[in-house]
Amino acid sequence: MATLQDVAVAAGVSPATASRALSAPDSVSMERRHRVLEAADRLGYRPNRSAQALASGRSRHLGLILPDLANPFFATVAKGVQAQARGTRRAVLVADTDEDVRAEREVIEDLQPGVDGMLLCSPRIGEDEIREIAASGPVVIVNREVEGLASVSFDVASGVRAALEHLRALGHTRIAYVGGPATSWSDARRRAALGEVAGLDIVDIGGQRPVHQGGVAAADLVIAARATAVLAYNDLVALGVMSRLRARGLSVPEDVSVVGFDDIPAASYVSPALTTVALPLTRAGHEATTLLDGLDDAVDPPTLRLPVELVVRDSTGPARP
Amino acid sequence: MATLQDVAVAAGVSPATASRALSAPDSVSMERRHRVLEAADRLGYRPNRSAQALASGRSRHLGLILPDLANPFFATVAKGVQAQARGTRRAVLVADTDEDVRAEREVIEDLQPGVDGMLLCSPRIGEDEIREIAASGPVVIVNREVEGLASVSFDVASGVRAALEHLRALGHTRIAYVGGPATSWSDARRRAALGEVAGLDIVDIGGQRPVHQGGVAAADLVIAARATAVLAYNDLVALGVMSRLRARGLSVPEDVSVVGFDDIPAASYVSPALTTVALPLTRAGHEATTLLDGLDDAVDPPTLRLPVELVVRDSTGPARP
DNA sequence: ACCAAAACGGCAAGCGCTTACCAAAATGAA
DNA sequence: TTCATTTTGGTAAGCGCTTGCCGTTTTGGT
Numbered sequence: 001m002a003t004l005q006d007v008a009v010a011a012g013v014s015p016a017t018a019s020r021a022l023s024a025p026d027s028v029s030m031e032r033r034h035r036v037l038e039a040a041d042r043l044g045y046r047p048n049r050s051a052q053a054l055a056s057g058r059s060r061h062l063g064l065i066l067p068d069l070a071n072p073f074f075a076t077v078a079k080g081v082q083a084q085a086r087g088t089r090r091a092v093l094v095a096d097t098d099e100d101v102r103a104e105r106e107v108i109e110d111l112q113p114g115v116d117g118m119l120l121c122s123p124r125i126g127e128d129e130i131r132e133i134a135a136s137g138p139v140v141i142v143n144r145e146v147e148g149l150a151s152v153s154f155d156v157a158s159g160v161r162a163a164l165e166h167l168r169a170l171g172h173t174r175i176a177y178v179g180g181p182a183t184s185w186s187d188a189r190r191r192a193a194l195g196e197v198a199g200l201d202i203v204d205i206g207g208q209r210p211v212h213q214g215g216v217a218a219a220d221l222v223i224a225a226r227a228t229a230v231l232a233y234n235d236l237v238a239l240g241v242m243s244r245l246r247a248r249g250l251s252v253p254e255d256v257s258v259v260g261f262d263d264i265p266a267a268s269y270v271s272p273a274l275t276t277v278a279l280p281l282t283r284a285g286h287e288a289t290t291l292l293d294g295l296d297d298a299v300d301p302p303t304l305r306l307p308v309e310l311v312v313r314d315s316t317g318p319a320r321p
Numbered sequence: 322m323a324t325l326q327d328v329a330v331a332a333g334v335s336p337a338t339a340s341r342a343l344s345a346p347d348s349v350s351m352e353r354r355h356r357v358l359e360a361a362d363r364l365g366y367r368p369n370r371s372a373q374a375l376a377s378g379r380s381r382h383l384g385l386i387l388p389d390l391a392n393p394f395f396a397t398v399a400k401g402v403q404a405q406a407r408g409t410r411r412a413v414l415v416a417d418t419d420e421d422v423r424a425e426r427e428v429i430e431d432l433q434p435g436v437d438g439m440l441l442c443s444p445r446i447g448e449d450e451i452r453e454i455a456a457s458g459p460v461v462i463v464n465r466e467v468e469g470l471a472s473v474s475f476d477v478a479s480g481v482r483a484a485l486e487h488l489r490a491l492g493h494t495r496i497a498y499v500g501g502p503a504t505s506w507s508d509a510r511r512r513a514a515l516g517e518v519a520g521l522d523i524v525d526i527g528g529q530r531p532v533h534q535g536g537v538a539a540a541d542l543v544i545a546a547r548a549t550a551v552l553a554y555n556d557l558v559a560l561g562v563m564s565r566l567r568a569r570g571l572s573v574p575e576d577v578s579v580v581g582f583d584d585i586p587a588a589s590y591v592s593p594a595l596t597t598v599a600l601p602l603t604r605a606g607h608e609a610t611t612l613l614d615g616l617d618d619a620v621d622p623p624t625l626r627l628p629v630e631l632v633v634r635d636s637t638g639p640a641r642p
Numbered sequence: 643a644c645c646a647a648a649a650c651g652g653c654a655a656g657c658g659c660t661t662a663c664c665a666a667a668a669t670g671a672a
Numbered sequence: 673t674t675c676a677t678t679t680t681g682g683t684a685a686g687c688g689c690t691t692g693c694c695g696t697t698t699t700g701g702t
Contacts, residue, residue: 003688014652019690029650049435050380051688053371054657061414069400070393070586079390082417091432093382094415096403111412114370212590243590265391266587269533269564324658335682340660350680372658375687 002043011039022047060090062292063111065104066121069096071211072264073234073281077121077142080285088293090116099209101125101183112137117292120144124183138295140288144185150301152288156186156261159277159308160193163231163259164200166275166310171319172229172257174201178218178241180233182207187233190261203227208237215240223248228256228319235260235267235276242270242315253317263311272314280306323364332360343368381411383613384432386425387442390417392532393585394555394602398442398463401606409614411437420530422446422504433458438613441465445504459616461609465506471622473609477507477582480598480629481514484552484580485521487596487631492640493550493578495522499539499562501554503528508554511582524548529558536561544569549577549640556581556588556597563591563636574638584632593635601627 008018013032021028021036028036039045053059064081066074078094085092093111097104101124108125112118117138123130127146133139134149141151167175177194180187187207194202203225208214215237222230222241232238238260242252252258252272260267263278287304295301329339334353342349342357349357360366374380385402387395399415406413414432418425422445429446433439438459444451448467454460455470462472488496498515501508508528515523524546529535536558543551543562553559559581563573573579573593581588584599608625616622 004690005688015689016653016691017651020651023690027650032651046434048375048688050371050374051657052690054369054375054659055688055690057657057690059371069390069396069403072391072393072396075390075393075396078415079417082390082415083419086416086428089431091414091416091435093412094399094403095407095412096400098404107407110410113367114412212586239590243592246592265533266591269560270587270591271564271567325660326658336659337661337683338681341681344660348680353681369658372687373660375689376658376660378660378687 002040002045004045004047006043007036007040007045010043011035058116059114061093061115062090062289063093063095063108063115063118064121065095065097065108065111065118065123067097067099067104067124069094071236072266073236073262073279074121076264076281077285077288080282081119081289082285083282084286084289097124099124099181105129108133117295119288119292122184122186124181138292140292140295142284142288145303145305148301150291150295150303152284152291152304152306153186154279154284154308155305156189156277156308157193157196159261159279159310160190160231161196162308162310163275163277164194164197166312166316167229167231167257167259168197168200170229170257170316171321173199173319174203174225174227174229176203176205176222176225176227176230178205178215178222178230178232178237179207180210180214180237184210184233190233208233210234210237212236212240212243215242216244219244219248222256223250229259229316230256231259231261233261235262235264235274238274238276238315239266239270242272242274252315255320257316257319259316267311268313275313275316276311278309278311280308323361323366325366325368327364328357328361328366331364332356379437380435382436383411383413383610384429384436384439385413385415385442386418386429386432386439386444387415388418388420388425388445390415392557393587394557394583394600395442397585397602398606398609401603402440402610403606404603405607405610418445420445420502426450429454438616440609440613443505443507445502459613461613461616463605463609466624466626469622471612471616471624473605473612473625473627474507475600475605475629476626477510477598477629478514478517480582480600480631481511481552482517483629483631484596484598485515485518487633487637488550488552488578488580489518489521491550491578491637492642494520494640495524495546495548495550497524497526497543497546497548497551499526499536499543499551499553499558500528501531501535501558505531505554511552511554529554531555531558533557533561533564536563537565540565540569543577544571550580550637551577552580552582554582556583556585556595559595559597559636560587560591563593563595573636576641578637578640580637588632589634596634596637597632599630599632601629 008015021033095107121142145151205221219241260276263276267274329336342354416428442463526542540562581597584597588595
């Protein structure tokens with residue numbers, strides 16, 4: 001494997017010049033730059049990333065920590081991060097914590113020293129722990145907010161409000177909220193917004209795992225609560241609720257209306273198509289990555305709260321009179 | 322930030338001993354090891370990954386290249402890789418090529434120098450290119466086979482056979498195959514197996530993008546072809562076909578039976594639940610990662626072909642008499 | 643033609659760690 | 673007790689690159 005040294009020799013310049021020719025093109029005369037580029041090309045030179053990282057103190061690696069890669073929510077964010085990072089030729093270290101707090105701590109600890117910055121997606125760990133992490137390296141939080149730290153989140157409150165108003169307009173008054181993990185910041189945000197629409201009777205169906213099965217499990221509670229509509233923590237849960245409602249002989253939206261959260265692809269291609277609060281997931285990935293870059297020269301840590309949008313499809317309809 | 326040097330001084334040993342105490346525990350006496358560990362802990366020592374990598378020549382990073390993170394197929398494989406890699410405390414660099422051949426080439430080129438090995442998931446590039454890549458570093462291919470290289474793939478032929486036999490048993494004789502990307506190796510494998518079941522009239526509906534919309538687009542061709550059953554390239558496409566069939570007023574499975582491939586989560590929670598050929602995706606991720614580790618001491622590159630299983634659900638039924 | 647300023651490029655010192663290689667210490671057999 | 677053998681730990685040489693510093697060349701103003 002050819003080293004920069006070899007390239008320099010081949011081009012008849014010093015290693016310093018070779019280095020500059022490759023990384024700071026205009027600090028070297030055109031002629032020499034060409035000589036170096038040509039030599040590098042001819043020798044098939046590939047920079048040694050570890051050496052670059054060690055010497056420069058920057059690895060050009062980003063760490064992305066998320067609870068579950070198989071969850072389309074996170075996969076989509078990851079895709080956004082990816083795309084943005086590749087634009088600046090940086091690589092993304094992805095770690096899946098399996099929704100496990102302990103694994104999360106461990107993996108963050110593990111990854112942090114090797115990256116230039118971390119993206120914490122829906123972290124389940126405590127605020128103080130997050131602060132500690134942020135103290136030892138650039139960090140942007142996604143889908144959660146921590147006072148004093150950079151974050152990209154969604155305006156879920158207005159999403160919840162829009163969903164509830166939609167349901168109220170359809171004549172629903174008794175609405176079940178099927179929640180997510182108890183440790184989830186965004187579940188807390190949704191809950192907090194539940195009271196903001198007047199004239200509604202909200203039944204809170206405790207925290208489920210934020211997956212299809214969680215919704216299945218909750219559906220019977222929804223039925224027992226005699227709610228005519230349900231707002232779910234996310235689309236996966238909403239889909240689970242719908243499955244089970246159907247299995248119990250109820251039809252959506254005739255008997256029960258269902259609203260999800262996230263707008264994952266599956267939401268639009270199940271039947272009935274799911275009414276849901278769409279979150280700009282890919283964009284969140286983009287923004288978070290961009291934020292990470294500007295962190296040092298930022299005076300105070302920027303907080304982005306991205307707008308959401310209620311997408312009305314076929315899973316919601318007028319309440320039975 | 323404390324360095325190994327600092328730790329060594331604090332523990333009253335040489336840097337070499339400190340290094341060994343941390344990475345080769347039993348090449349150092351218990352007493353000194355404790356001194357080092359204690360000092361490291363006290364100083365909050367975190368090894369510098371770049372330095373370790375540079376000095377040892379191993380980055381403890383794996384590269385995972387895949388066409389689309391938002392596709393549950395790949396996300397699931399990625400999850401398997403993740404889990405396995407974390408077991409051996411290695412990090413995974415994930416790169417999403419967006420189903421684009423050029424991006425794929427570029428990103429592989431980019432990532433390879435920084436990793437100890439690469440996992441190429443459903444690569445779309447040419448065989449010769451793959452060989453070239455494999456020549457400059459350990460590589461395992463997932464969901465494709467290249468003569469002479471290590472790979473983990475699925476026994477799709479037997480899956481196709483099982484699906485076709487299932488359909489034939491239900492009385493279907495005219496069956497549409499809705500294919501995937503033309504450049505896809507696994508689409509070619511599926512196609513190759515189509516002829517293996519006798520007495521069937523197979524209509525080939527050309528290659529679609531392997532996503533929901535691809536299936537939607539193909540559905541009308543299926544109808545026009547007067548097939549009573551369709552086998553789709555994957556579940557996403559199958560789901561797309563089903564949506565559109567329904568929109569066209571046909572019901573599944575009464576009018577048309579649909580079989581997918583992969584068994585992604587959505588397959589089981591749509592209605593009607595999708596009959597599909599289940600692939601052990603997470604396991605593929607595991608196996609591929611494990612294979613990568615053993616590559617050097619392998620005589621000839623191992624090729625795993627994992628078994629698949631037809632999961633019969635509600636999207637297939639008897640043909641109309 | 644001469645000098646100041648600007649542009650360019652080389653030297654060399656690391657970045658923080660690993661790992662031969664070898665010396666010293668400890669162990670055990672004789 | 674002595675010598676051969678094994679264990680243990682120190683010395684030092686890098687791994688391949690970046691970058692601050694400074695001398696040299698070029699440029700252009702007069």
